[in-house]
Amino acid sequence: MFSDVHKKAGVTYPQGFQAAGVKAGIKKSGNLDVAVIYTEQEAAVAGTFTQNAVASAPVRASKKVVATGMAHAITANAGCANACTGEQGEKDAAAMQDITATALGCKADEVVVASTGVIGVNLPMDKMETGIKQAVKELSTEGSENAGKAIITTDTYSKSCATEITLGGKEVRFGAIAKGSGMIQPNMATMLCFITTDAAIDSKLLQKALSEIVEVSFNMISIDGDMSTNDMVIVLANGAAGNAKITEENEDYKLFKATLQNICQELSKKIAADGEGATKFLTISVTGARNFAEAKTIGMSVAKSPLVKTAFFGEDPNWGRVICAVGYAGVPMDPNKTVVKFGDITVYANGVGAAYDEAELRKVMEAHDIVIGIDMGEGDAKADIWSCDFSYEYVKINGEYHT
């Protein structure tokens, strides 16, 4: 579904979008660190934000933009999260909007802003101003790759995605860039995802779709259980595809939503697989639960268990830790009904360990992608959680002293 050609185009694959990423000197590494995404044609905007009570200044500013339902641009930087920065932080986030708006000729409240990186440090606004102006100059339909690189931090690569559908005979395109939720050295995790589409859709419906989709995509990831101050998912829909505007939950809406969900799930998996220090991509696939909420709770309990995560790092088929984490999830369960599988191999059933072929199980454990199947035997509900293992590298990345 997601061809490599399209991925390269990323957020500029849909009609009418331009992007750029430049080096503004905010990252210590000197790498690309300021991104601008722009649509001349006004776009419906939707967003979901961190639930952390300590939200960053850009999160608060961008919530206001999303509330208007309309935007023209996203300006983002890596290297400094502008979180826990008090009044100055509020002013700096507003200034990011002002500088971008002036350079683009739009209004400040039409600019979504996002920051990721160190918290408790003020943005170097001189560098930011130069960077934003340069990025606006460099805006192009070839700019998604640089924009994607400009928002990453400890990610090992920039995540992107693109696809298209047909709505009423019109080709409607989608593109996205995202950065991972591995916690950013030295201070913060931040998950950022910017999605563009040239679909015409009402902003309230766009928000409804996104809010529902986030529950089954980005909210199904667990790297280390920490939720950052800066997490943000933004969708811009500029209508350039010329499809009949989606204003109700018709077939077009369903297809649109399904496509957006695929994109969000694809990026969620990439983010989980690229968790800090990750050597394994784990899918915790809970089935047979009484309802989705319980399935998710059980899956998250397993995904967050340091014991489970270190076991998979060690390629140890330690079903005891898995059933233990299921047991303390807080969901009523019957250990005798629960079945645990690693890949296709049943390792626990009927309240006890199952007999299995050790060589076959070894193959499962040695693979990079491992599915931990947990059937509760209670109902029909299910949930997949995407996670990764816990390695020495994670401790190294997050335990090194940075000043």
Next chain:
Amino acid sequence: MFSDVHKKAGVTYPQGFQAAGVKAGIKKSGNLDVAVIYTEQEAAVAGTFTQNAVASAPVRASKKVVATGMAHAITANAGCANACTGEQGEKDAAAMQDITATALGCKADEVVVASTGVIGVNLPMDKMETGIKQAVKELSTEGSENAGKAIITTDTYSKSCATEITLGGKEVRFGAIAKGSGMIQPNMATMLCFITTDAAIDSKLLQKALSEIVEVSFNMISIDGDMSTNDMVIVLANGAAGNAKITEENEDYKLFKATLQNICQELSKKIAADGEGATKFLTISVTGARNFAEAKTIGMSVAKSPLVKTAFFGEDPNWGRVICAVGYAGVPMDPNKTVVKFGDITVYANGVGAAYDEAELRKVMEAHDIVIGIDMGEGDAKADIWSCDFSYEYVKINGEYHT
């Protein structure tokens, strides 16, 4: 309060208690692995147990003993948890009770049983039988140290504690042994704590006191957030001190309860400090919360954060991760009212990082014991959580492949 002389006596410090620890060959290391604690005089018994839905067979058996309110003995082993062992596990736990009862001349339902170690493996009952019989033969008032050693697993040392009070002119003694909640290689965490006292107290009051105390002691520890299938705290009170039996919540009860709470908190701190791979003992001291539950929730959120734990391993004064974990605890809070201190040094206040003397802060971070102070500025409630850092060693202990 807890003198070294008394600690050595441990569970045999109170009048009328004997103990032993023997080598039964259950631990692969060949170390002491079966413990028996005995009081000829009938004892009131109270217990609290893991909330994990996947409770081990000995947990289920011991709950029944505690329900009777009376017991004569505790038999425990390390090296095999007898969890996820199905019907055979139930039979084996019952057999541990039977063998002990026969050897001691008491009834099977007067014997508390506890196991810790590998899960999913059946107890080697021949070794267990020989071990229990030998332990009963070796019972003595000098046996607490060996009993303490026989219940440890990845603990680096056996935890014990003893003290005395005066009730109505009578000396009333308390003793305890405990093992840590670092997760036991290769499968399970188990926290076991056995407390003896020669106080005379009604078993229902004893249970009430213990249940309340556990909330502010053992339930305030977080090593890695995992809750085992085997956790158990047992108190035996045999009345040998000859004090007027405590049957109501009078002054004697209050002093008794305060003393029991001190013991439980002392052991909780020791268990946290000896968490697997721990290099730091962290006290997360939350103050100014609206109520105890919120204070505890906030403290646990910080204690469980892998980012906070790795930061302290790296001696990184990373207040951003602390305030972030406070923010996602799920408790309404105002980032501008919250104050974060490391030791006596304020690192975050008024929504931003505070100015501090780097050399002074370095001293705080380099110490083994560190207090993370978090004042919410909302009310008068407080809670202390005891935890430890997250090291390479934790990953090593739990990530090595064991078969």
